[in-house]
Amino acid sequence: MKKTKILHIDSNHPLLWEQLEKAGFTNEADYNSSKEEIEEKIQNYQGVIIRSRFKIDKNFMDKATQLEFIARVGAGLESIDCDYAEKKNIHLIAAPEGNRNAVGEHALGMLLSLMNKLNRADRLVREGKWIREGNRGHELEGKTIGIIGYGNMGKSFAKKLKGFDVEVLCHDILPNVDDENAKQVSLEELKLKADVLSLHIPWTSETDKMVNADFINSFEKPFWFINTSRGKNVVTDDLVDALKKGKILGAGLDVLEYEKLSFENLFLDEQKPEAFEYLLQAENVLLTPHIAGWTYESHEKLAQTIVDKIKKRYHL
Numbered sequence: 440m441k442k443t444k445i446l447h448i449d450s451n452h453p454l455l456w457e458q459l460e461k462a463g464f465t466n467e468a469d470y471n472s473s474k475e476e477i478e479e480k481i482q483n484y485q486g487v488i489i490r491s492r493f494k495i496d497k498n499f500m501d502k503a504t505q506l507e508f509i510a511r512v513g514a515g516l517e518s519i520d521c522d523y524a525e526k527k528n529i530h531l532i533a534a535p536e537g538n539r540n541a542v543g544e545h546a547l548g549m550l551l552s553l554m555n556k557l558n559r560a561d562r563l564v565r566e567g568k569w570i571r572e573g574n575r576g577h578e579l580e581g582k583t584i585g586i587i588g589y590g591n592m593g594k595s596f597a598k599k600l601k602g603f604d605v606e607v608l609c610h611d612i613l614p615n616v617d618d619e620n621a622k623q624v625s626l627e628e629l630k631l632k633a634d635v636l637s638l639h640i641p642w643t644s645e646t647d648k649m650v651n652a653d654f655i656n657s658f659e660k661p662f663w664f665i666n667t668s669r670g671k672n673v674v675t676d677d678l679v680d681a682l683k684k685g686k687i688l689g690a691g692l693d694v695l696e697y698e699k700l701s702f703e704n705l706f707l708d709e710q711k712p713e714a715f716e717y718l719l720q721a722e723n724v725l726l727t728p729h730i731a732g733w734t735y736e737s738h739e740k741l742a743q744t745i746v747d748k749i750k751k752r753y754h755l
Contacts, residue, residue, distance in 0.1 A: 443507070443753070445486035448477065448493075451512050452742035455488070459746060462755050478502045488512065488745065495519045500527050508532060508752060510745050514539075514592070514732060515669070517642045532748045535591040537741030538732030543595030545731035546637055546667050549691030552725055553663055554579065559722045580604045585633030588640035588668065589616045589623065596637055597621040608632060612645075635663045642669035652677040655686055663689050667731040670694035675714040682721060689723035693731040 445459060447468040456466050464486070469477060474493045481487070481503040488510045489495065495509060497520055506529050509519055514535040524531055552558055555576035563570055582605050586593045589609040597607050597620035609621040610629045617623035629636075636658070640646050650666075650673040664687050666673055675696045681687040697715060711719075718724050 443485045444483060445488060446477070446481065446484040447488045449488070449490040449512070451488070451490070451745075452739050454739065455512070455742035455746055458743075459749065462746075462750055464749075474499070481506070486510065486749070489518075491518050493518070495524075497523045500524060500529060503529075508749065510534075510749060512537075512741050512745055514542075515641050517669070530752055532745060532752070534741045534744035534748070537744040538734070538737035539591040539595040540740075541734040541737040542592045542639070542667050542731045543597075543599045545693060545727070546592075546596045546639075546665050546691070547599045549665050549667075549693070549725055549727075550635060550637070550663065551579070553665075553689040553691050553723065556722075558725055582606075582634040583608060583632045584635045584637065585610070585629040585662075586621060586637050586639060587611075587626075587629070588638060589613075589621065590639065592667070593637075593639035594618065594620065596639060606632070630658045633658065633662055634660060635665070637665040638668040638672060640668050640672060642671050646672045648672070648674050650674065650678065652680065655681045658686070661686050661688050663687070663691075665691045667691075667693040670696040670698050675712070675718070679714040679717045682717075682723065689725075690718075691725040691727075692718070693727045694729050695726075698729065 442465055444465045447466060450470055460466055478499055482505060485505050485507045490512050500523055508530040510532040512534060514533060516531055516533050521531060556574045560574040584600060584605050584607045586597060586609040589611040593609060600607055601620060607621040608624045608629050609617055610624060610626050673696060
């Protein structure tokens with residue numbers, strides 16, 4: 440194999456570097472330079488490994504004249520111009536298998552916490568308030584769980600629900616993706632039956648702002664809502680309005696519309712949108728900082744998945 444040089448733009452689990460080096464690749468790292476500075480030298484590399492530090496666009500790929508692959512240590516590829524990469528014959532690698540279990544567990548944890556008011560009850564006890572009736576919860580048993588997006592993440596969440604006496608329905612743009620853990624149905628049927636909605640979809644032009652007022656109000660029943668996919672799939676103003684009206688009974692949000700593309704920061708300035716201020720105060724809302732797939736175990740699994748796919752790309 441010719442000596443393939445890989446530029447690591449973000450830090451990752453050390454096994455990624457170690458195993459690629461052992462396989463014969465040359466690793467170099469640059470975690471601090473600006474996108475423009477990296478573009479000045481990117482022509483020297485055949486591979487790039489990134490998480491989400493910046494967008495890899497046409498200009499970047501035009502300057503990367505030797506680039507053979509881009510690997511993102513994560514589930515999605517929305518920070519990469521995938522269509523242009525395909526035109527340039529640049530192989531794209533992602534690792535949704537690496538953190539699917541973590542996302543499935545996190546979604547289930549959020550749902551159980553919301554339905555049983557665990558975050559509210561915990562806070563009140565810490566404040567010295569022993570309120571039993573006001574913290575009465577709901578059971579999952581007998582509920583219908585609707586999953587939109589039945590790929591790695593959706594399937595993982597459905598598998599976690601196997602121990603509960605629930606009906607699990609899934610909807611996906613691809614046909615025949617259901618399995619023993621979920622029945623694939625039309626979006627109309629899912630909206631008719633669901634008591635819980637969990638999103639497991641990428642952020643694309645088709646899913647951008649998908650969960651808006653019309654979408655929410657088209658559900659037959661009030662429902663609990665879980666989003667561990669992408670924040671920009673949801674119109675937060677409309678979500679808040681539905682929470683106020685009781686159409687959404689509670690929301691577990693690991694991702695927010697306001698996140699930067701890097702997912703490392705939330706706001707560009709200190710001005711918080713009114714809808715976000717409501718989420719911060721609402722007792723039936725659970726917020727986490729984009730950590731559903733961010734466990735110690737998934738950190739290693741993601742890196743291993745990327746290594747395995749790169750080695751497969753070069754028939755190693």
